[in-house]
Amino acid sequence: MGCDCKIRTENLTVSYGSFQALKAVNLSLHSRRIIAFIGPSGCGKTTFLRALNRMNEIIEGASTRGRVFLDGKDIYAPEVDVVSLRRSVGMVFQRPNPFPMTIFENVAFGPRLHGLARGSDLAELVEQSLRRAALWEEVKDKLRQSAFSLSGGQQQRLCIARLLAVEPEVLLMDEPCSALDPISTLRIEELMRELKRNYTIIIVTHNMQQAARVSGETGFFLHGELVEFGPSSRVFTSPEDRRTEDYITGRFG
Amino acid sequence: MKGIRQAFEEQLDELQKHVVRMGGLAAEAVEASIQALVQRDVELSAKVMEIENQIDAFNLDIETRCLQLLALQQPMARDLRTIAAVFRIITDIERIGDYSVDIARQARVLAAIPLFKPLIDIPRMAETVSRMLHNSLEAFVRRDLDLALAAVQEDETVDHAYHSLHDELVEYIQRDPSLTLQAIRLLMIGVYLERMADHVTNIGERIFYMETGELKELHE
Numbered sequence: 001m002g003c004d005c006k007i008r009t010e011n012l013t014v015s016y017g018s019f020q021a022l023k024a025v026n027l028s029l030h031s032r033r034i035i036a037f038i039g040p041s042g043c044g045k046t047t048f049l050r051a052l053n054r055m056n057e058i059i060e061g062a063s064t065r066g067r068v069f070l071d072g073k074d075i076y077a078p079e080v081d082v083v084s085l086r087r088s089v090g091m092v093f094q095r096p097n098p099f100p101m102t103i104f105e106n107v108a109f110g111p112r113l114h115g116l117a118r119g120s121d122l123a124e125l126v127e128q129s130l131r132r133a134a135l136w137e138e139v140k141d142k143l144r145q146s147a148f149s150l151s152g153g154q155q156q157r158l159c160i161a162r163l164l165a166v167e168p169e170v171l172l173m174d175e176p177c178s179a180l181d182p183i184s185t186l187r188i189e190e191l192m193r194e195l196k197r198n199y200t201i202i203i204v205t206h207n208m209q210q211a212a213r214v215s216g217e218t219g220f221f222l223h224g225e226l227v228e229f230g231p232s233s234r235v236f237t238s239p240e241d242r243r244t245e246d247y248i249t250g251r252f253g
Numbered sequence: 254m255k256g257i258r259q260a261f262e263e264q265l266d267e268l269q270k271h272v273v274r275m276g277g278l279a280a281e282a283v284e285a286s287i288q289a290l291v292q293r294d295v296e297l298s299a300k301v302m303e304i305e306n307q308i309d310a311f312n313l314d315i316e317t318r319c320l321q322l323l324a325l326q327q328p329m330a331r332d333l334r335t336i337a338a339v340f341r342i343i344t345d346i347e348r349i350g351d352y353s354v355d356i357a358r359q360a361r362v363l364a365a366i367p368l369f370k371p372l373i374d375i376p377r378m379a380e381t382v383s384r385m386l387h388n389s390l391e392a393f394v395r396r397d398l399d400l401a402l403a404a405v406q407e408d409e410t411v412d413h414a415y416h417s418l419h420d421e422l423v424e425y426i427q428r429d430p431s432l433t434l435q436a437i438r439l440l441m442i443g444v445y446l447e448r449m450a451d452h453v454t455n456i457g458e459r460i461f462y463m464e465t466g467e468l469k470e471l472h473e
Contacts, residue, residue, distance in 0.1 A: 209327055236329050238466025248329040250258040 006031035006170065006200045007052060011066035014047050014056055021047040023224040024066065029217075031169075034192055034201045036215035036232065038208055040247065043221040045204045049172050052202065053089035054082055070170070087114060090163035094175040096155035098147035098162075103130075103139050106147050106158055110166040125165055133161035134191050153184025157191065164195075171195065173203040177210065189214050208248055212236045220244045261326050265335065268318050269394070272339055272346075275311035276390040278304055279346045280383055282353035283449065287379040290360035290442065291372055298364075301357035308350035315343050334466060338459040342393070345452040345459075349386065352445040359438045369425065369432050374418045375439065378446040381411050385453040392460050405457040405471045411450035418443040 005028040014022040022044045029035055037045040047056060054075060056062045068075045075085055087110070099106050107126045111117045117125045126143075130136040135157040139150070147158055156176060163171060173192075177185040192201055192214050205211050211218050212232055219229040220243070228235060228244045239245045246252055282304040289297035319336050322328060328336055385404045392401035422436040422443075454472045462468050 208329065212329075237333060239330050245330050249332050250261070 005029055006071065007202075008069040008072075009051075009066065010069070012048070012051060012068060013065040014044075014051055015063050015065075016059065017061045021224050022051065025226045027219070027226060027229060029200065029202065031200045032196060032198070033217060034196050034203065034215045036211035036218045037202070037204045037221060038206070038211050038218060038247070039221035040252070041206075044224040045219075045221045046174055047224075048221065048226075049091075049174055049202060049204050052170070052172055053086050053091060055086070055091065057082070087166045088168055089170040089172060090166070090168040091172040091174065092156070092159050092163065092176045095179050096152060096159050098150075098155050098158050101147060102144050103147050103150070103158060104143040107161050107165045110162060114166055116166065129161040129165040130158075132164050132195070133157045134187065134194070135161055151184070153180050153187060156180060156184070156188060160188075160191065160195075168199065170200045170202065173201065175205055176203065178206060185210070208236075220247060222247070258326075261322075261328075261332075264318070264322060264326075265328075265332060268315065268322065268339060269335070271311060271315050271318070272342060273390055273394055275308060275315065275343060276346050276386065276393075278308050278311065279349045279353070280386045280390070282308065282350050283356075283379060283383050283386065286353040286356035286360060287376055289357055290363065291376055293360075293364035295361055295364050298357040298361040301353050305350045305354045308347060312343050312347045315339065331463070334463050338463040341459050342456050345455045348452050349449045352449050355445050356442050359442050363435070363438055366435065369429075369435060370421075374414050374421070375442055375446065378411055378414045378418075378443065378450075381407055381414070382446055382449045382453065385411075385450060386456075389453050389456045389460070392457070396460070396464055398461060398464055401457040401460040402471065405454045408450045408454045408472050411447055415443050415447040 007027075007029040009025050009027045012022060012025040012027075013020065025048060037048060039045045050056045051064060052068060052075075054064075056064060064076060070085075070089065074080075075089075099109060101109065104126055107129050108122055111122060111125055127136060127140075130139060135154060138154060139145075139158075142149070147155060150158060156179075160171070177188050180188065189210065192203070195201060203211070203215065215232045217230065218232040218235045220227045220235070220239075220241070222243055228239060228241045230240070234240075235244065236248060239248065282301050285297055285304065286301045288294065289301065319340055322336055326332075385407045388400050388404040391397065392404065419440060422440050426433050426436050458469070458471050461471060
């Protein structure tokens, strides 16, 4: 294989019934990076993201061909435990979706379920996760309050803390800031930059300026095809493909 | 394909037209300054100053437009490179305008005294500079890299002409030191024209960057 990468896809193709949402995507993603995927609605970028932790499988009629390797192991192999996979490759969604529980319980839920910690170790793990999500100082005095008492931006950071608590390797973020105000958005982006030191972050976004700000590499999807992939500094100043140029300059969208 | 950002495209188009108008004024200033010298026309010298004021006004206006486009439209790729190139191009055009004024000032002084030699090299240099500038503006409008590169290559001609002028004037000074002051004034005009050619070369490099995304020196 000869690839020193965190995730590698080989002819990854996803179909919903007869509709081919993703066409033979070949890509290598390195660890400890922020990688952004952009493209117009329906281009396949979210389908691609979901394929990286087999979330597509919960959609009726979805079929996946090709391969996805995480640290060299095929995640679609029959012996792979999907629950364990989704712990390693966690996802944050567009709308924050905290559990209808306390702030503490939201973060403790996963580690408790996976048997990662209990008692005082669990409390410490919750604190560490909330600190890593840059939320601890804001919630440390109200851990027993409902997660819904938090603002949208805080809820999103709580969802990130919830992910971090189960010790993932990869964070998938599907338009994580589109429901947030600008200040909350900037905070999440700051958090991403912090988290990049220890995790691989893959983000799908409609916000090109965000992709340009936070990511080291950007991929452009169109009609299920990965049209271009490269350093963000190049993609946004001198894209190689005319279709990328037309999209990012707003000639179509 | 009609873009969905029509207002932005129109503003970008308008910006480029302003650059061409500004460049046209600079070309006019160059030609007027050399005519003022050759024809010993003091009024024409004054006209160069007026043209230069217009160039300065364009400079400020275009810079403001560029900043607004950056802030309000968040341009990417080719659009971003165009605006970045325009920022630099207007600086080069503005400097060409300044040098025209410098030539006009020397022309005003020289108009009052008999010249010790006929003006041959200077008008030739000016003709080349003028042609380089016109071709660069054409290249900017048409995004014609070959034309931009051809203009850049003429810089060498101007450099050689300047060195010839320099050597000739030094000879004159050595033969007759009383000609020193006038010779220096003529040499300064040569310097201004040589610097103008350098600025036109910079414009060529920015056009190259606009089109290719590559920043590189096109001349030695």
